[in-house]
Amino acid sequence: MIHHHPDDGLLLAQAAGTLSSGHSLLVASHVEACAECQARLRELESIGGAMLEQLAPAVLPSQSLAEAMAAIDAPPAAPKAKAPPRRSSRPALPAGMSWPRALHGCSATAWRWLGPGMRWSRVTVPYDPAANVFLLRIGAGKELPFHTHSRSELTQVLHGAFHDGRALFGPGDFDEADGDIHHQPKVLAAGECICLASVEGRVMFQGAIARMLGSLVGM
Template sequence: MILHHPEDEFLLSLAAGRLPAGQSVVVAAHVESCAACGARLRTLQAVGGALLERADPHPLSPGLLAATLRRIADAPPERPRPMPLPAGAPAGTSLPPGVAWPTSLRGCQVSPWRWVGPGRRFSRVRLPHEPGASLFLLSISPGRSLPRHRHQELELTQVLCGAFADGRAVFGPGDFDAAGSDVHHEPLVQPGSDCVCLTWVEGRLGFDGRIAAAVAHWVGI
């Protein structure tokens, strides 16, 4: 059962197409796995459409339609769509059996799993139109944790499988978390199965330990 959902501000921004690409991939990964947020998003999209329909019409300058059609005709051909996952995912980046790739990762490049400590693996996710976004997958074994850290700014996480607890709550499959700069935590994976999360970070993670900080610097988070 999904217990943790994105706030309406994320869903509203997603509906309006205003959410930065890295954040929208994580929020969309939640929405596609959560019937409640899927329904909420459709409602917000319908409200946005209704507001547009009721907006007062404004006169357009003469010749605008012709100029717009000309720009469309002159535009370069659309870039070919990247291969969808999982075809685009390297063989070394498999998810546990029965766990599906979020369709919001379609077109992203996913690097092979990289060992970043006992029971901990990391994979960089590159967005085609925002390659600098700090988006990654973390896979952590039961009983292991992501070392204690703070966030410079915001960290968004979608749990793809498994569960972790960090003193604030237990986050299980399908749960979403938005942790701000006030959160100082050490997510500990619960017994049972590996926990794989899709995470986007704004700014860098500040790890308490020197070894963890060095590993984070090495992988670039």
């Protein structure tokens, strides 16, 4: 059962299309597996549509029609040669676990060492290579260094569970953390945990070694 969800502010921004690519991907990954948030997102999209219908008509510049007709009459551009489709590479997952559909078209590196019992994978978002999205795979009983955030970090639990001193986050749960949150996520002893994360700004770790390892990930 999912206990932690994006708040209405995030869902409204998702409905309006104003979230960054990385954060939008995280919210979409949660929504696809959460019936409650699917219903809430549809409600917010309906509210947004009703608000648009109530807006006064906008007056277009006088040359808009001429520019549109010129574009219609312009000869078609020569088709660009299409590169052969590439299969998205992704690291191996535990048996029974599948990728969120929101990651369709995204690729991810093989698992890379981050620390004892800790691995990570860089996720490439094809339509926004600058998006800071990655996977964390943390072993049973392991914990990340204590940290806060310069801006915003979204986390979606894909497998396993962790507790960060505030709450327990299990499969399907979503977390948003900012500079007001100081925590140290620790994976439960029952098994490893895999999370998808999007970071805007920096994760601010305590300790020089932790900061160095975090910089390798882009955290």
